[in-house]
Amino acid sequence: MPVDLIIFDCDGVLVDSEVISCRAHADVLTRHGYPITPEQVLVRFLGVSERDARLMVEQEIGRKLPDDLEQQVNAATLRFYASDLLPITHVAAAIGAIDLPKCVASSGTPEKIRHGLSCAGLYDMLAPHIFSASQVARGKPAPDLFLFAAEHMKAAPERCLVIEDSVPGVTGAHAAGMTVLGFHGGSHCPPGHAARLRAAGAGVTFDDMRRLPELVRQVAADPELLA
Numbered sequence: 501m502p503v504d505l506i507i508f509d510c511d512g513v514l515v516d517s518e519v520i521s522c523r524a525h526a527d528v529l530t531r532h533g534y535p536i537t538p539e540q541v542l543v544r545f546l547g548v549s550e551r552d553a554r555l556m557v558e559q560e561i562g563r564k565l566p567d568d569l570e571q572q573v574n575a576a577t578l579r580f581y582a583s584d585l586l587p588i589t590h591v592a593a594a595i596g597a598i599d600l601p602k603c604v605a606s607s608g609t610p611e612k613i614r615h616g617l618s619c620a621g622l623y624d625m626l627a628p629h630i631f632s633a634s635q636v637a638r639g640k641p642a643p644d645l646f647l648f649a650a651e652h653m654k655a656a657p658e659r660c661l662v663i664e665d666s667v668p669g670v671t672g673a674h675a676a677g678m679t680v681l682g683f684h685g686g687s688h689c690p691p692g693h694a695a696r697l698r699a700a701g702a703g704v705t706f707d708d709m710r711r712l713p714e715l716v717r718q719v720a721a722d723p724e725l726l727a
């Protein structure tokens with residue numbers, strides 16, 4: 501399979517942001533009278549949209565949370581990014597070692613993606629090829645964002661290789677007709693995550709970014725690797 505484009509997810513693939521999002525979420529909920537730790541947020545709300553997480557809490561406490569709760573979580577996340585966000589270990593070297601066109605396709609807002617990549621020192625390596633779910637009708641797990649990114653980068657979907665860390669992301673890339681490598685090395689990944697990514701359509705899973713350049717070469721040379 502010739503590879504013409506590498507599409508990186510952002511959260512959990514380029515930046516180790518899930519733990520920080522959980523801390524921001526816990527911080528805001530605790531402030532509004534629902535004491536919860538970042539670890540509990542991770543277990544209860546991983547892969548749950550912020551809206552659904554809010555409904556679960558509201559049902560439990562029997563009252564409404566503030567209308568702007570999601571904005572408050574977002575603002576707290578961006579504040580924590582500036583002080584604490586790290587790139588995924590070895591990802592900068594991996595990006596530098598892959599001599600192919602690359603882009604980012606993320607569920608975050610354009611501001612959040614830019615801020616995160618900048619804080620982690622990766623923005624200049626990938627800009628301006630950064631695509632946000634806010635540019636398409638349906639976010640992941642729909643294939644829209646991946647197809648949108650491929651079209652803008654002038655690559656055929658079947659020649660795109662996607663690096664994803666979440667089940668909705670793997671599902672969306674697979675639905676777009678792309679090959680997916682599942683990454684499970686982020687500090688948020690629970691046990692058994694690799695198997696979940698494979699079940700969703702990731703042909704190969706890995707947990708160390710130092711392996712990525714060689715995996716890309718292998719996939720390009722031998723598609724049977726993914727059979």
Ligand SMILES: [Mg+2]
Binds near residue numbers: 510513664665666669
């Ligand atoms: Mg992700």
